[in-house]
Amino acid sequence: MAVWQVFLKLLLTSGIAQVVAWVLPIEPRTKKTALSTLKNGCQSNRRALLTSAFTTSAAAFSVLSFPNHAAAATRAVGSGEIACREAGDCLQKGEWDGAVGWNWGGKDRCDASDPQCGPDGKLRGEIVGKSVPPEISQITCVAVIRIDVGREESGVLRLGFYGKDAPASVEQLASFLSEGLETLASNGNRLGSTSIPVSLTCGGVIDTIVPGSVVDFGVPSQTFAYGRSRGMSRVDNFVVQPRPKATATAGDKSVRSHDAAGLVSVSLKGLGYGGTGFESDDEAFESSFLITADAVPSLDKTRRVVGQVLDASSMAFLERLASLPTKRGIRGVIPGQTSGPPLLKTVVREVAVSRVTDPSLSS
Secondary structure, three states, X not given: OOHHHHHHHHHHHOOOOHHHHHHOOOOHHHHHHHHHHHHHHHHHOHHHHHHHHHHHHHHHHOOOOOOOOOOOOOOOOOOOHHHHHHHOOHHHHOOHHHHHOOOOOOOOOXXXXXXXXXXXXXXXXXXXXXXXXXXXXXXXXEEEEEEEEOOOEEEEEEEEEOOOOOHHHHHHHHHHHOOOEOOOOXXXXXXXXXXXXXXXXXXXXXXXXXXXXXXXXXXXXXXXXXXXXXXXXXXXXXXXXXXXXXXXXXXXXXXXXXXXXXXXXXXXXXXXXXXXOOOOHHHOOOOOEEEEOOOOHHHHHOEEEEEEEOOHHHHHHHHHHXXXXXXXXHHHHOOOOOOEOEOOOEEEEEEEEEEOOOHHHHO
């Protein structure tokens, strides 16, 4: 009894190779001999049997014919993207590159470090910032945030905060951007432990980008940020800052909708409540505040506008940040899910905060 017949009989009994059975059927009279050969083969030389079986099975599958798509392909990867995206059926056809919206072929994808490389992997025209939003509330505090993008690019965001209408929210945000926000009870027993205020200047990053929509800032992990700032691979006895009381900002006003690009927004409950609500205290400030890159009125239900971008150069840099390629992960196979952390290393390098005594000085 040939070894290939033994292998095919095994596949048939496990229900795996019905197609192969159609190509190379085994006659019923060979059943007893096949089982006997398998038993003898396992006892005498199992490795030889398996090697011969797999070699023969490869030859058997080669009998099946498959269409040759290689000759018609114009590029190695991503050839179905344009057609399925136009038809809107990428997932149905299994065209994952089209569903993700990315030209995965190396020759088709732009360099992420190129300032003109868009979130879809294609080169775009010159980046032009949208108009600076009009000031409709008194600005009492100004923050200047310097951000490094990749190894060679750096830019500045100049923000103004509405301290008169949202004093509690602005006070939290100003502290978070400067000396740090401290929410631990001062009378707590922390003997032998370490704690520092949570601040964007210590471990702060752009946590999430929704291309063309919002840029989200925060500290993903207070413990990790502390350890990295001290050069520690392991952090023990570190006490994180918990969320502030959710009622601390209840008296603040919502003076405008999220109806334009360049608006600074925080949760209605204040800092520490910008995520899903299920984060631990260590990760509570992962999504601390965001800046809109376009009108997003749906944010009005859960967030409050507490400030804005102040000048045209900051708006141009905001447009650049909002168009950075992102790490999408498994969410990328779902149409429309393009958000994620920036693909390039993006670091908050320094922050300066100043109080405004004369409102005319903010502009």
